[in-house]
Amino acid sequence: MRKFLFILALLFLLGSPFTTTAFAQNNVPTDDEVNAIAHKLYCPVCESTPLDVCPTQACKEWRELIRSMLAEGKTEEEITRHFVDQYGARVLAEPPKEGFFWLIYLLPPAIILLGAVVLFRSLKEWTKPKTASSALDGNRSELSVKKDDYVSRFEEELKKQK
Amino acid sequence: MFAEFGYGILVVSFLVAMYSLIAAVYGAIEKSAAMVESSRRAMLLTFPLLSLSAAALVYLLVNNHFEVAFVYEVTSRSMPTYLKVTAWWGGQAGSLLFWAWLLAAFTSAVTIRKWERDIEFLPWVIVVNSITLLFFLGMVVFYENPFTRFWLVGGSVEPHMFAPLNATLFAAPDGNGLNPLLRHPGMVIHPPMLYLGFVAYVIPYSFAMAALITGRTDDRWIRLTRRWSLWAWLFLSFGLVLGGRWAYDVLGWGGYWGWDPVEIAAFMPWLTGTAFLHSVMIQEKRGLFKHWNMILVILTYSLVIFGTFLTRSGVLSSVHAFANSPIGPFFMAFVSLTLVVSIALVIWRWPILQGETEMNSMLSREALFLLNNLLFMSVLVVCFWGVVSPLASELFTNQKVTLGPPFYERATAPIFAALMFLMGVAPLSAWGHSTIQTLGRAIWKSALAALVLTVILFITYTQNYIALIGFFLIALVLLVTLQEFWRAARARQRAQSENFFTALTRLMGRNRRRYGGYIIHISMMLMAIGILGIEIFQTETQGALAQGEQLNIEGYTVEYRELASWPDEGEGVNYTRAVVDVYENGIYLGELTPRIDYYFDSQQNMTIPGNRSTLKDDLYVLLVDWEPVSNAGATFKIYVNPLVNWMWIGSLLFFIGVIFAAWPDRDPAEEPVRAARKAHQSSAAD
Numbered sequence A: 001m002r003k004f005l006f007i008l009a010l011l012f013l014l015g016s017p018f019t020t021t022a023f024a025q026n027n028v029p030t031d032d033e034v035n036a037i038a039h040k041l042y043c044p045v046c047e048s049t050p051l052d053v054c055p056t057q058a059c060k061e062w063r064e065l066i067r068s069m070l071a072e073g074k075t076e077e078e079i080t081r082h083f084v085d086q087y088g089a090r091v092l093a094e095p096p097k098e099g100f101f102w103l104i105y106l107l108p109p110a111i112i113l114l115g116a117v118v119l120f121r122s123l124k125e126w127t128k129p130k131t132a133s134s135a136l137d138g139n140r141s142e143l144s145v146k147k148d149d150y151v152s153r154f155e156e157e158l159k160k161q162k
Numbered sequence B: 001m002f003a004e005f006g007y008g009i010l011v012v013s014f015l016v017a018m019y020s021l022i023a024a025v026y027g028a029i030e031k032s033a034a035m036v037e038s039s040r041r042a043m044l045l046t047f048p049l050l051s052l053s054a055a056a057l058v059y060l061l062v063n064n065h066f067e068v069a070f071v072y073e074v075t076s077r078s079m080p081t082y083l084k085v086t087a088w089w090g091g092q093a094g095s096l097l098f099w100a101w102l103l104a105a106f107t108s109a110v111t112i113r114k115w116e117r118d119i120e121f122l123p124w125v126i127v128v129n130s131i132t133l134l135f136f137l138g139m140v141v142f143y144e145n146p147f148t149r150f151w152l153v154g155g156s157v158e159p160h161m162f163a164p165l166n167a168t169l170f171a172a173p174d175g176n177g178l179n180p181l182l183r184h185p186g187m188v189i190h191p192p193m194l195y196l197g198f199v200a201y202v203i204p205y206s207f208a209m210a211a212l213i214t215g216r217t218d219d220r221w222i223r224l225t226r227r228w229s230l231w232a233w234l235f236l237s238f239g240l241v242l243g244g245r246w247a248y249d250v251l252g253w254g255g256y257w258g259w260d261p262v263e264i265a266a267f268m269p270w271l272t273g274t275a276f277l278h279s280v281m282i283q284e285k286r287g288l289f290k291h292w293n294m295i296l297v298i299l300t301y302s303l304v305i306f307g308t309f310l311t312r313s314g315v316l317s318s319v320h321a322f323a324n325s326p327i328g329p330f331f332m333a334f335v336s337l338t339l340v341v342s343i344a345l346v347i348w349r350w351p352i353l354q355g356e357t358e359m360n361s362m363l364s365r366e367a368l369f370l371l372n373n374l375l376f377m378s379v380l381v382v383c384f385w386g387v388v389s390p391l392a393s394e395l396f397t398n399q400k401v402t403l404g405p406p407f408y409e410r411a412t413a414p415i416f417a418a419l420m421f422l423m424g425v426a427p428l429s430a431w432g433h434s435t436i437q438t439l440g441r442a443i444w445k446s447a448l449a450a451l452v453l454t455v456i457l458f459i460t461y462t463q464n465y466i467a468l469i470g471f472f473l474i475a476l477v478l479l480v481t482l483q484e485f486w487r488a489a490r491a492r493q494r495a496q497s498e499n500f501f502t503a504l505t506r507l508m509g510r511n512r513r514r515y516g517g518y519i520i521h522i523s524m525m526l527m528a529i530g531i532l533g534i535e536i537f538q539t540e541t542q543g544a545l546a547q548g549e550q551l552n553i554e555g556y557t558v559e560y561r562e563l564a565s566w567p568d569e570g571e572g573v574n575y576t577r578a579v580v581d582v583y584e585n586g587i588y589l590g591e592l593t594p595r596i597d598y599y600f601d602s603q604q605n606m607t608i609p610g611n612r613s614t615l616k617d618d619l620y621v622l623l624v625d626w627e628p629v630s631n632a633g634a635t636f637k638i639y640v641n642p643l644v645n646w647m648w649i650g651s652l653l654f655f656i657g658v659i660f661a662a663w664p665d666r667d668p669a670e671e672p673v674r675a676a677r678k679a680h681q682s683s684a685a686d
Helices: A002-026 A032-039 A055-071 A076-087 A101-127 A133-162 B003-029 B032-062 B068-075 B082-091 B091-110 B120-144 B183-199 B200-212 B220-251 B259-284 B292-311 B319-324 B328-348 B365-397 B405-427 B434-461 B466-498 B500-510 B512-536 B645-661 B669-686
Strands: B149-153 B156-160 B539-546 B549-555 B558-570 B573-584 B586-594 B593-597 B603-608 B612-613 B619-628 B633-642
Touching: A032 A055, A032 A076, A032 B539, A032 B633, A055 A076, A055 B539, A101 B200, A101 B328, A101 B365, A133 B149, B003 B032, B003 B091, B003 B120, B003 B200, B032 B068, B032 B082, B032 B091, B032 B120, B068 B091, B068 B149, B082 B091, B082 B434, B091 B120, B091 B149, B091 B183, B091 B200, B120 B328, B156 B619, B183 B200, B183 B259, B183 B292, B200 B259, B200 B328, B220 B292, B220 B645, B259 B292, B292 B328, B292 B365, B319 B328, B328 B434, B405 B434, B405 B466, B405 B512, B466 B500, B466 B512, B500 B512, B512 B633, B512 B645, B539 B549, B539 B558, B549 B612, B558 B619, B558 B633, B573 B612, B573 B619, B573 B633, B586 B669
Parallel strands: none
Antiparallel strands: B149 B156, B539 B633, B549 B558, B558 B573, B573 B586, B573 B593, B593 B603, B612 B619, B619 B633
16 A cells, blocks of 8 residues: 555646646646736837737737747747847837947936036035135126116116106 | 928928027127018918918828838737827837927917017027027937828838838838837826926026126016916926826836936936026025026036936937937037037126126025025036936947936935925025024024924834934924914014914915015925825835735735736737735725736736725735736735825925916906006097
8 A cells, every 4th residue: 555655646747737738738827927018028119018008909919929928838028029039129118228229218317416516516506605816706796796786776776767 | 281381381480490590690790680580480381381380280290190110119909099199209200299389389379478678689599599499409400300200112121201112102001109118108108398498498598698698687588487487397397297207107116216317317407597596586685696596597408408318318218329329429419519609608798797786695585595506506516417428438338237216315314304304494594684692583483393393203114223313304384484474474463463364365466476485495395295105105015916815014914806808909018917906904995907918019017006095095006926827826926115205295296386377367467557647548538
């Protein structure tokens, strides 16, 4: 009896890889599994519409292709690579970080950083207390303030006369 | 007959605008008031002229004149009359005419005002507006003529304005019809709203250019165009929100904003326009940043033209389509030329645009406003580059790339967070000077309360740290802003011995711009709740169901009951409508009816969701597919979009805020004069 149970267990263990494979083949991927991958892809025709929500027939077929590739046991990476190989980097939601495409990622932060540096330098410059060497500038700005006061008073008078 | 009339009037309008331009330049240089007046009257004439031309086009659209190419492209016999009218802006040529017509209307409204104090601006305002008008009229007269007709020439049909030799007029029995996606009420008013916003921004720009050319460096141009900027901003915002609502209702992807280049084209002038709204206050209050305001208004104008170019030239689908489009290169040349000339004018006037005072503190309100401008510009940089870099990639590497939402979200989220923080701090800072201590004293109570709320949310709602940072900032801004209302109203209540609500309404009425602005800040935070909800907490599921089967998501159960499909020949549509029953935790909530409308003439589907909307979340059900004969099975996609309704509630409050701020009130400076005049008249009558 013990021997029988042992053989049974052995058979079960040996058979398990086959049963799993058979199960995987029958296990049709769910719509959610397909959409999770499709959401990160764009077809070359329907610009700016992710594959998971695109209503066109072509995109429907792409989704079915993803489903069958998933059913074959392919990983998300393999499926994505298949589409990139077939249609180019444009199927990805973002271009790969390589070569010319680095510019796409690096330029905005570089410009923003430059803007921030310029702004803070200017702010510092503007808020710096006046030193003796810039007395002349101070006088000039004082003059302009006085002049502007005069202009605004003059404008007020004109307004009253109207 | 109507086509020739419409086109003839277009040509006359072009010539009149040309005359107006020449007379204005001549009048300004020779200081001839008569010539300036003549140019003003010519400019005033463009509006009735273009209205006639537009009326001819609308007549052709409504009466199925399919011999006209534009009518054939955008209408069909089955379309209701109101849609035929709105098809005016549903296609390229018509929308360019619409642009020109609006500009003529706005320029007329501006030139009709009394100019006594600002008469030196007048000719240059006309010059700038007539150049813009000429550009758009040139497009429709020479390249995108909405009155072009079909002619049968030797067996083939060709589009021409006038009859070629031995040709007969050809009219198709029916037209193509407007793209069904554009037949939604939101889409009917979305483009005119965007265009109203776009075109209204030309007015502040024209005054800015007039100020530069005449060398008048005070902030008069800003004061004169303050309301134009605000209304332009309102229309542009309204257009953007309507576009979002339309996407949510008919595009069937469960969201309202997809960072599509067409959306970004309208968003970019909004960004500079918003920065401008804040920045002009510094010039008005402190006489600072005159250069910067000029640059902002120039950028806004350029982005308005650039946005129209992006959506109209076909450049987005491919740079090659742009090169082949008859108007693309002209648009590009016009944007570049106006930008270069405007910047050259700023450089020319740089020395006389110096600030009138000095900045005193890095934490003063003007410094924080400047920081706000930097942040808006940063979002602009991301958006601009996001739109342009795929074109650059195609041009230089011959490889097309997509820049989808992840790129924009990652880049802009921290900037928006910083903007929210500023929105919380800036109202507490003072003009001229603020310190960490004064700001800290003003903010600590609100910050502490916001922190407590965030901790409560952490315990009861979410552990997502990005969401928690977002909710903290939202709470901070809301509390600070409400506290500002409270503090000021209480102070007035004590000073004037009024009751609280009288004090509050009078306070707000006296300072519309400030409190309108605060209402807008509150509305933005409500919208931010909706954005956080859908961006971070959206969940979805999809599945094929047999009748009676269910899909479960976030406590909801959606059960497929039935499906029916029927054609409506009159409308040219086939409707397929499913009925699903919705339960929440076992309790029956009602039915939803997602459907797909198939338009015969354009062979296009439109996916209309069944949506159950509450303040907590939206249950958004889409019909994806079905078994055609038996209707026994159907595939549904279901989204749960938490808090998204706050987006629309915030939008409504936003419009109330802008209208409150922009509502015309009497210029206080005029009141004593008017009172004196009245007194004088009554004494004369005695």
